[in-house]
Amino acid sequence: MTTTLPPLAEAYLARLRAAASVLPADQAAELVSDISEHLSIALGPDSDVRDAAAVLDALGAPEQLVSDAAGGDGATAPEPSSSRREWIALACLVASVPLVVFWPAALVTWIVGVSAMLTSRRWTVADKGFGMVLAFAPAMVAVMGLAGFSAMESCASDGTGPEVCTQVGQPLIPAPFGAVLLIAWLVLAGYGLVRLLRRLR
Amino acid sequence: MDNQALLGQLRRGVLEYCVLALLAQDERYGYDLVVALSEAGLVASQGSVYPLLSRLRRDDLVETTWRESTDGPPRRYYRLTAAGAAALDAFRPAWAEFSSHVDRLLKGAS
Secondary structure, three states: OOOOOOHHHHHHHHHHHHHHHHOOHHHHHHHHHHHHHHHHHHOOOOOOHHHHHHHHHHHOOHHHHHHHHOOOOOOOOOOOOOOHHHHHHHHHHHHOOHHHHOHHHHHHHHHHHHHHHHOOOOOOHHHHHHHHHHOOHHHHHHHHHHHHHHOOEEEEOOOOOOOEEEEOOOOOOOHHHHHHHHHHHHHHHHHHHHHHHHHOO | OOHHHHHHHHHHHHHHHHHHHHHHHOOEEHHHHHHHHHHOOOOOOHHHHHHHHHHHHHOOOEEEEEEEEOOEEEEEEEEEOHHHHHHHHHHHHHHHHHHHHHHHHHHHHO
């Protein structure tokens, strides 16, 4: 069932759509949809101009709603919806994985990535929690590398008999536990990456 | 500071918990929540509730479902999540302690 809104309410929605263009697309669509729903319920078919004016007055100015949605206190205009900080965070976190072979570079890249992620205004606290799981990537790679190295075999031959191989170290993490840990991390980190990327659309 | 500005400051920190408290009783659609908060004198502009609901949803404190309505377009219903219920449970004793301290100070000052 569709509802025809009074011209005054349609004009308010047009103003809201224009003001909401500074928000991320999904947030802007949600705000406009919520306010449309509100107006459809509050303004019945018999509503006159006075009713519409009262409902719109109670809602507040469209620009104020956009400011609230952007996280502002209404004193300043909302910031443009740039996602540069978030892309820098993801790029640094991904880059820190191969850089593990040269740990000082990995550490610097990782710190920049985590700082950018934690100070993001587009990602929620829950997003950042999953982001931190993802940020364990270099550590996971390092641990797996060390686990493999420590369990390496050393082979030698005295020239008279067959080559004799002995295990030089013990795996750092027992195999079944390590596999479960790795799979759990991969699932959580994969979900975290999808969640973070979804917010940037 | 005028009365409206003072009320605005007081509402800012507690409004989201008032929304969670309303949803702890039953699931509700947005307009219904706005009217309840408005009648309780907890919002200055009704429209500001919607960005708050959106944030609560992004923070996984509430979840939403669309339902058909017999007298208008489909409505978005809000329901408390387990995380939302936990946040409300944590807020209740904190608020009781906070408000009792303020009451005690105000009584002492009068």
